Amino acid sequence: MKDALLLSMPFVSPAWPALGISTLQACLRREGFSCDVAYPNLLFAERIGIDTYSLVDDLGGDGLFAGDWVFARHLSGGRLDEAAYLDHLRRHLQDDAAAEAIADLRSAVGLFLEECLIRYRIAEYAIIGFSTTFEQTTASLCLARLIRARHPDKVIVFGGGNCDGVRGEALLRGFPWIDFVCRGEAEESFPALVRSLRRGTSPAPIPGVVHRLGDAVVANPSGAPIAPLDRLPIPSYDDYFAALSESPIAPDLQIYLIIEGSRGCWWGAKSHCTFCGLNRTSMAFRSKSADRLHDELRALRDRHGISAFLTADSIMDLTYFRTLLPRLAAEPLGVSLFYEVKSNLTREQTRLLAAAGVTWIQAGIESLSTRILDGMRKGVTALQNIQTVNWCREYGIKLSWNLLFGFPGERAEDYAQIEVFMDALLHLPPPDTLARVALDRFSPFHDDPARHGMRRVRPLPVYALIYDLPPEQIDHLAGCFDYDCDLEPYDHVRGVRARLAAWRSAADSASALTQVEAGNGDLVITDTRPGRHVDRVVLHGAERVVYELCDAARSTAQIRRHLDDRGLSAEMNGEGLKGLLDRMVGLRLMVRDGDQHLSLAIGAQRAADALAPQRPEQRALPLVHAPRQDLDVARRGLGVTEDRRG
Numbered sequence: 001m002k003d004a005l006l007l008s009m010p011f012v013s014p015a016w017p018a019l020g021i022s023t024l025q026a027c028l029r030r031e032g033f034s035c036d037v038a039y040p041n042l043l044f045a046e047r048i049g050i051d052t053y054s055l056v057d058d059l060g061g062d063g064l065f066a067g068d069w070v071f072a073r074h075l076s077g078g079r080l081d082e083a084a085y086l087d088h089l090r091r092h093l094q095d096d097a098a099a100e101a102i103a104d105l106r107s108a109v110g111l112f113l114e115e116c117l118i119r120y121r122i123a124e125y126a127i128i129g130f131s132t133t134f135e136q137t138t139a140s141l142c143l144a145r146l147i148r149a150r151h152p153d154k155v156i157v158f159g160g161g162n163c164d165g166v167r168g169e170a171l172l173r174g175f176p177w178i179d180f181v182c183r184g185e186a187e188e189s190f191p192a193l194v195r196s197l198r199r200g201t202s203p204a205p206i207p208g209v210v211h212r213l214g215d216a217v218v219a220n221p222s223g224a225p226i227a228p229l230d231r232l233p234i235p236s237y238d239d240y241f242a243a244l245s246e247s248p249i250a251p252d253l254q255i256y257l258i259i260e261g262s263r264g265c266w267w268g269a270k271s272h273c274t275f276c277g278l279n280r281t282s283m284a285f286r287s288k289s290a291d292r293l294h295d296e297l298r299a300l301r302d303r304h305g306i307s308a309f310l311t312a313d314s315i316m317d318l319t320y321f322r323t324l325l326p327r328l329a330a331e332p333l334g335v336s337l338f339y340e341v342k343s344n345l346t347r348e349q350t351r352l353l354a355a356a357g358v359t360w361i362q363a364g365i366e367s368l369s370t371r372i373l374d375g376m377r378k379g380v381t382a383l384q385n386i387q388t389v390n391w392c393r394e395y396g397i398k399l400s401w402n403l404l405f406g407f408p409g410e411r412a413e414d415y416a417q418i419e420v421f422m423d424a425l426l427h428l429p430p431p432d433t434l435a436r437v438a439l440d441r442f443s444p445f446h447d448d449p450a451r452h453g454m455r456r457v458r459p460l461p462v463y464a465l466i467y468d469l470p471p472e473q474i475d476h477l478a479g480c481f482d483y484d485c486d487l488e489p490y491d492h493v494r495g496v497r498a499r500l501a502a503w504r505s506a507a508d509s510a511s512a513l514t515q516v517e518a519g520n521g522d523l524v525i526t527d528t529r530p531g532r533h534v535d536r537v538v539l540h541g542a543e544r545v546v547y548e549l550c551d552a553a554r555s556t557a558q559i560r561r562h563l564d565d566r567g568l569s570a571e572m573n574g575e576g577l578k579g580l581l582d583r584m585v586g587l588r589l590m591v592r593d594g595d596q597h598l599s600l601a602i603g604a605q606r607a608a609d610a611l612a613p614q615r616p617e618q619r620a621l622p623l624v625h626a627p628r629q630d631l632d633v634a635r636r637g638l639g640v641t642e643d644r645r646g
Helices: 019-030 040-048 050-057 066-076 082-093 096-119 137-150 166-174 189-199 238-245 266-270 290-304 324-330 347-355 370-376 382-394 412-424 461-465 471-477 494-507 542-549 556-565 574-586 609-614
Strands: 002-008 035-038 125-131 155-159 180-182 209-213 216-219 257-259 308-311 336-341 358-363 398-400 402-405 433-437 455-459 480-484 513-517 523-527 536-539 590-593 596-599 640-642
Touching: 002 019, 002 040, 002 189, 019 035, 019 125, 019 189, 019 238, 035 238, 040 050, 040 096, 040 137, 050 066, 050 096, 066 082, 066 096, 066 137, 066 461, 082 096, 082 461, 096 137, 125 137, 125 189, 137 155, 155 166, 155 189, 166 180, 166 209, 166 216, 166 471, 180 189, 189 209, 257 290, 290 324, 324 347, 347 358, 347 382, 358 382, 370 382, 382 398, 382 412, 382 590, 382 596, 402 494, 412 494, 412 590, 433 494, 455 461, 455 471, 461 471, 523 542, 536 542, 542 556, 542 574, 556 574, 574 590, 574 596
Parallel strands: 002 035, 002 125, 125 155, 155 180, 257 308, 308 336, 336 358, 358 398, 402 433
Antiparallel strands: 180 209, 209 216, 433 640, 455 480, 513 523, 523 536, 590 596
16 A cells, blocks of 8 residues: 555646645655655546636635635535525626536536545555645545545545644544644655654654544644755656646646745744735745755756746745846746745846746735835835836836735825826736735734734634534634724725726736937937826936936935036036926826835836747736645735725
């Protein structure tokens, strides 16, 4: 009998392999254990069709838990209020046909689970492991219960992001067919558990393992975060590609490989963003060496013939700007990379990302109000966020970002300033989402809600429509919460919502704001944005110097010192500088935040067109399911819920 089978259940994207369990497979095999990985998520997508599967998958960040609900009837035996959930789904989607299509999937669950027993040869393995991240929990519970009924000798183990902290204990208490839960990083604890089970010894000493002792549930203390990461094996993706080679939907998928360079968050360790529930149990930042990550990229590219990579890191290691990225720029591997970054990039860092093949980033922008950003503990300003959007457009980097609202202490005037900025940014990619900030487990909001003006915190009502459990157990199982507060944010965000609609329309048109140097040394700015005041502006001498200096945000004092250093004070005195800045802001060629000024025109001659041939063609994926789906860490997507109330 083989030692272990690890399963990736619906609903996560079938377009990339599972990082967590693929790494665990490599860890087990390195220690001499037999282990296979199977992809029932791919099988379910085949059975219901990739379009229908994607419809559910794409709702993963909207707080609907549609993927979990599809399996909830089978799990509860029909004891839930399904009509209430369907009403909730219809109100959100505003599309009865789509809601009915999701509801119809419930009829496919029973046959799918039976097929899993046969297709994946469950009887041949001693241990069956389930990775439960995002909306994989109810599907995993359903199959695990069926396995226990048909094969009572099997040991059933759960792990992944939905098992972290108290949630892992809640799973073991609520569902008696689970034998063990591995909380947190499992590359050491899971092999230790497999070793213990093979030898027949007690799992009590194994850090991070939740187990039963008689009628009690015992949660072992977590172990130290794994370090250094270089000692982890390269994930084994062979089983994914074997399954993909036999899948009829393979031609419909844009395949990505997942790679991990770091764990934890170096910014969160210093200043945990108030709304962020990521990394709470493993905040300590660790990263692979540049040599190791470079070799891993090359090895996975060569083995699988895939050049598009999604990195699983919460935040890019800053040392990679000195090590990995210059190497990738100087010696291209012919790969394209997605990375999550802090939004205070410099121009040189942005240029280096593009040169190294980072074609897509998610920047933690979240707001265009410095005051709100300070309240979030983001450590960036509004103009730093805007210049990052500007530079990404210039260097041809796809940017994913969000606007969040509903933070404690925010004011209507904060959003009035955001509206001013939005009117000037119609040449840039708009945010993917405008959403009220969520209250997620492990976030500072959840740790101390009263401090943030949040009262009567309770699990989102949708959990009670998915899990047939007592309220106190749902409270421990939940990852997302509702709350009461004094602030009702929807009124003061109305103008932002209207401007976002206009911005998205402009993004589909020939809206541009560019600058180019004329033959005589003047700077020519061309504006084709909707609502523009002029089509063309020419700046020369000190005017051009000032405009180009404000490519990064500058204060008036900084600009004056620069003019003094260039010997241009006589050409532009204090009044002249004020007049120029006021004119540029009035024409929306610059934006102003307090005494900081930022130029907006993109340097047409500096655009990264020359880099395009090095970049593999790839289709954009939905933001809410960027590389987050497959991580065995405590995460809930972007921590946002799209607001669709009009």
